[in-house]
Amino acid sequence: MMPLRSLRRLLRGVDLPDPFSRLTAAHQAAALIVRLYYAFIIFLFSDDYMRKVEEWVLLDASDLLLLWPVGWVTWVGVDTAVYAISLLLIGGAVLSLLWPEKRPFRLAAFVGLFLIMAIENSFGKINHSMHAWLAVGFCFIFLPTGKPVNRVQRVTYLTTFWYAQALMLWFYSMSGIWKVNQGFAQLFAGEISAFHPYAMAQQIANRLLQDNSTSILGPFIVENPLIGWPVYLSALYLEFFSFVAAFRPALHRFWGLSLALFHLGTFLTMSIQFNQNILLLGLILMASPFHPASWRWQDTIRDLPILGWVYGKLWALSQAL
């Protein structure tokens, strides 16, 4: 574990107490979040999938471009498969809600979600709105079985929970790393890049043209590209450094809220909804069990990657003067 410990020390913030010092309270909070995760799975099924299931059962397998996990649907028929998958998902989620400490129930909920997502994405395009839910559900399979009775088990529980947070934030960082990498490539090629004042307007215009849709703020940004510039750079920063935020408990709430606002922004400008991610950000980051007990807003500012360092220098300078 030495390399992991070194990475954690490298990326973590300064002068914050170890999150595991509040071990019992943090474990109780994490356990509640895990339970709520399965409650929200039931909610999402009821809110979204149930209506889709009604439509899917009327389809023939030849109407779908079946993804590999549901290739077997051609053998049993779409209706039988969809009903069986729904039962597995709901059954697994309900049982996990009641007994979240039982791994087989969490596994059943995960497999059900995995398969229903595979059906949902067998229509020619893969939608990514539930990928983070699936990833978090996968991490939760590895939570310790049974009720933790000692410190090691609670630490194991919290560590696994933290990995779910880190994996979700890693997804955002992957997205940010691609954008920054491509941004430099386009910058050196003399093109409008991610750092260009018109970047956001270009993205919005192209997105709205794809399906001839409109958005509340998109046309305004397209007509006034400079207004979008600081917003776009902020979004780049937020995505790029998301993984670092996982290592800094004082950033969890701030980052969760900022990413939720980022999704709200993509809806207002590009008409892209990521509501499911907003819900998940609220659940595992804004309600993070690792949020420092004695939090001050300065802790969050100081822990911001690069900007926190600048803030620290400016603060020291102001004190010296």
Next chain:
Amino acid sequence: MKTYRSAQWTVVLIIVIYTAVSYTTTRFRGSELFPFFNWSLFTKVPNEKHDFGLRLLTVDGEPLSEPIYFEEADAWFDEAHSIVAYQAIQQFGSAVREADETTIEEIRPFVESTYLENQTVRYELVRRTYLPISRVQTGAFVNEEVLGQFEVGGAP
């Protein structure tokens, strides 16, 4: 402590495998392998943009006064504004451009049955080139190249 260490390593392994698989499948396979995704979303800022569109010539056997693209045809098709339909049309366009008969045989009936709703339609598959902001403001394309003309539903 053994459980703690194995849990740590298992999830670290998951993150590493997820990243490696999502990267390599997209790079070498050309498309994502569900549920792995490299999260490359809106990575490239579109400058001069190329895409594919279905330009409708007749619907229900009736010639249109002016050909229109599928995404503008919400008077006839429920999925006209669907981004999923747009993505499927891109697959169709790429397959035709690369003369990939296997994919065409799969994707064309899918597009026609799902998005053209098996109506009697004659349409052109067009490769479009445009500058996004300019097209929003003026509607103008830099270029429109017709890749083929198709009929579905026994158009006269």
